[in-house]
Amino acid sequence: MNETIICAVGNVATQPVYRELPTGPSARFRLAVTSRYLDRAKNEWTDGHTNFFTVWANRQLATNAAASLNVGDPVVVQGRLKVRSDVRDGQSWMSADLEATSIGHDLARGTSAFRRASRPEPGAAASAQPEPEWETPPPTDSESQRADEAVVVT
Template sequence: MAGEIIITVIGNLTAAPDYYAGTPEKSAFIAFTVAQNTRVFRNGEWRDGNTVFMRCTAFGELAANMAATLDRGDRVIVYGRMQQREYTDREDVRRTSTEVIADEIGPSLRYATAAIGEAANAAASAPEKQRTPDKTTGTSARKRTRSPKSEPALAEAGAKAPF
């Protein structure tokens, strides 16, 4: 639509997304926060820049699919519309909130792999994530791995990757 601010946010989920199952009167939705920070290589070392925390919301089947797929710490790409709203807090102070209404959400494949499958009934499986623990490390089988090949110049220099 004309006049909307379209935004793409790439970052890590700060917590497990909050999924709210729908009712006949209301559609299901999910609320989550994506953290994105800049890293700068100066004087032979990586330094953290400012971190931006972007609150996001998705609705319907997109919300159910995200709840069944993504979790805290996962690197995601969120494409949507920026929305600003005003509200009054508990102390009667007017405040403004900015958030992204997500149209598309997906895992970033920079440091991870993903298996694509059709969501048969994501709403039914949304509250329970289908993950199998890795017997060697005790972590999720979806654990992200980073290869020195992905950052060849850094690996040769012995520097740490920026994320």
């Protein structure tokens, strides 16, 4: 219940690795998150320390991430933070993993074109609904006339 949910903004550092597992699709990539600060002495923005996270995605998110992300892409990742530490060959190490719940391109730094992923389901063709028309159509002449007649001046 008490999980650490974070939102990290950075760049894709490695090409996503996609795997089909018995539990479903999985993908992982490294995310580089570099802090920036204004150096008042130089009056310019300066890069600070870079943190690296291993981002894990599962199921449809994994499929979409592998198809959409490339090295260098600016992204926003939200998910559960898991910090692990271990000792191997006498050396201790730490890693920070993000189990992603959402991944998206950072639109503050560029544009992106969204395409819905098609997920074929058994019997979906028979029950598929057309996309609704969201634009309000202009009124026909008879509707305009009825609307004018309905206006009552008091």
